[in-house]
Amino acid sequence: MERAFDTQLEDLKRQILVMGGHVEKALTEVTTALLNRDEVRFAGIRDIEKKINDEHIKVDNSCLNLLAKQSPVAKDLRLILSIIKINTDLERMGDQTMNIAYTGRDYLGRKPLVQVADVSRMGEIARRMVKGALDCFVRGDVEHAREILLMDDQVDELKNSVFHQLAAHMKSNPGDVEAGLDLILIARNLERMGDHATNIAEDVIFAETGKDVRHGGLS
Amino acid sequence: MERAFDTQLEDLKRQILVMGGHVEKALTEVTTALLNRDEVRFAGIRDIEKKINDEHIKVDNSCLNLLAKQSPVAKDLRLILSIIKINTDLERMGDQTMNIAYTGRDYLGRKPLVQVADVSRMGEIARRMVKGALDCFVRGDVEHAREILLMDDQVDELKNSVFHQLAAHMKSNPGDVEAGLDLILIARNLERMGDHATNIAEDVIFAETGKDVRHGGLS
Numbered sequence: 001m002e003r004a005f006d007t008q009l010e011d012l013k014r015q016i017l018v019m020g021g022h023v024e025k026a027l028t029e030v031t032t033a034l035l036n037r038d039e040v041r042f043a044g045i046r047d048i049e050k051k052i053n054d055e056h057i058k059v060d061n062s063c064l065n066l067l068a069k070q071s072p073v074a075k076d077l078r079l080i081l082s083i084i085k086i087n088t089d090l091e092r093m094g095d096q097t098m099n100i101a102y103t104g105r106d107y108l109g110r111k112p113l114v115q116v117a118d119v120s121r122m123g124e125i126a127r128r129m130v131k132g133a134l135d136c137f138v139r140g141d142v143e144h145a146r147e148i149l150l151m152d153d154q155v156d157e158l159k160n161s162v163f164h165q166l167a168a169h170m171k172s173n174p175g176d177v178e179a180g181l182d183l184i185l186i187a188r189n190l191e192r193m194g195d196h197a198t199n200i201a202e203d204v205i206f207a208e209t210g211k212d213v214r215h216g217g218l219s
Numbered sequence: 220m221e222r223a224f225d226t227q228l229e230d231l232k233r234q235i236l237v238m239g240g241h242v243e244k245a246l247t248e249v250t251t252a253l254l255n256r257d258e259v260r261f262a263g264i265r266d267i268e269k270k271i272n273d274e275h276i277k278v279d280n281s282c283l284n285l286l287a288k289q290s291p292v293a294k295d296l297r298l299i300l301s302i303i304k305i306n307t308d309l310e311r312m313g314d315q316t317m318n319i320a321y322t323g324r325d326y327l328g329r330k331p332l333v334q335v336a337d338v339s340r341m342g343e344i345a346r347r348m349v350k351g352a353l354d355c356f357v358r359g360d361v362e363h364a365r366e367i368l369l370m371d372d373q374v375d376e377l378k379n380s381v382f383h384q385l386a387a388h389m390k391s392n393p394g395d396v397e398a399g400l401d402l403i404l405i406a407r408n409l410e411r412m413g414d415h416a417t418n419i420a421e422d423v424i425f426a427e428t429g430k431d432v433r434h435g436g437l438s
Contacts, residue, residue: 057433172393
């Protein structure tokens with residue numbers, strides 16, 4: 001029984017890593033598509049998101065079954081609850097990449113704006129955050145998980161900078177209002193993805209230590 | 220033991236309703252503040268959000284304890300997992316009202332735009348959605364929960380309409396770019412709140428029926 005439980009937990013972890021890989025892939029695709037003006041990459045996001053959604057339901061079902069049949073306690077229980085939350089965050093990240101793909105395709109129909117480089121950088125940091133958070137999850141690495149929380153500040157700073165630059169540009173160049181709006185919405189999606197990666201890092205800390213670092217409980 | 224479990228479940232439900240009440244209140248405050256240009260109401264959102272965050276941690280802890288000590292199965296287990304997810308959604312809704320309050324205060328420093336009326340309507344629908352979803356949660360009312368899912372379309376349609384109107388207005392009136400951006404970001408926050416209310420309705424259906432209606436599984 002004990003061995004079956006451990007095997008099932010390992011399977012669950014693997015499934016979460018597969019989902020994380022899809023999210024990373026989707027982030028790479030949307031940031032590359034934006035920079036290279038490559039509409040085909042945007043079109044491919046739907047397939048990736050579908051895989052994420054399929055895994056999402058499978059992971060939730062596996063967690064429910066594990067809880068019902070094994071009645072885990074203490075750290076095992078915290079781990080499964082963390083997996084349920086991480087699963088939700090990864091699924092929402094998939095949704096966000098779909099939003100980016102929709103808006104991104106509109107953007108490609110407009111005049112390019114230089115701020116797209118910063119937006120793309122936001123995507124790259126968000127990708128590193130989700131990769132880092134899931135590495136921490138697998139290794140139970142609390143210290144590095146705390147570093148992930150700090151990376152979110154970089155995403156937020158870039159977003160603020162992009163917002164201010166674009167607002168000023170749109171004011172002086174009303175013909176670029178739509179393109180600017182597209183980039184602002186994409187930047188907002190990426191900011192949200194940074195938030196989800198932050199949630200994952202917080203869940204890792206909780207699973208490992210039992211400490212709730214949300215709502216300013218970092219120290 | 221059984222009775223203690225039921226009592227604890229009822230307590231949890233009550234806590235969720237209290238959080239939902241805070242979210243409703245926050246939504247009423249931000250939509251009223253936008254319409255009446257009332258900065259004081261925006262300032263009050265932080266206190267409401269703090270209450271939501273406090274409840275969030277308490278509910279999570281109670282769920283963890285219930286799972287560890289009572290090892291519930293079947294519908295009781297589904298109910299607790301749903302509560303964990305609803306708790307997360309309500310907390311995120313609190314975050315969104317804080318975002319709206321920040322952007323809303325900026326907006327009040329600018330020239331008013333007529334589109335604020337539609338944005339405010341979005342907030343009112345989102346408020347009715349979260350109220351409705353939590354009513355369904357308490358009553359275990361699956362049929363009405365399905366209706367809540369459809370209300371989200373109204374929020375999305377209003378958002379699309381507001382986006383198009385504001386983009387056109389900003390193009391013709393570059394001096395209103397900042398005010399337009401503020402309303403677009405607030406509309407996006409409210410759209411997201413509609414999504415969270417949708418998640419809650421889906422969780423109610425899952426808790427009651429065991430059916431997963433996410434990712435197009437409505438029928």
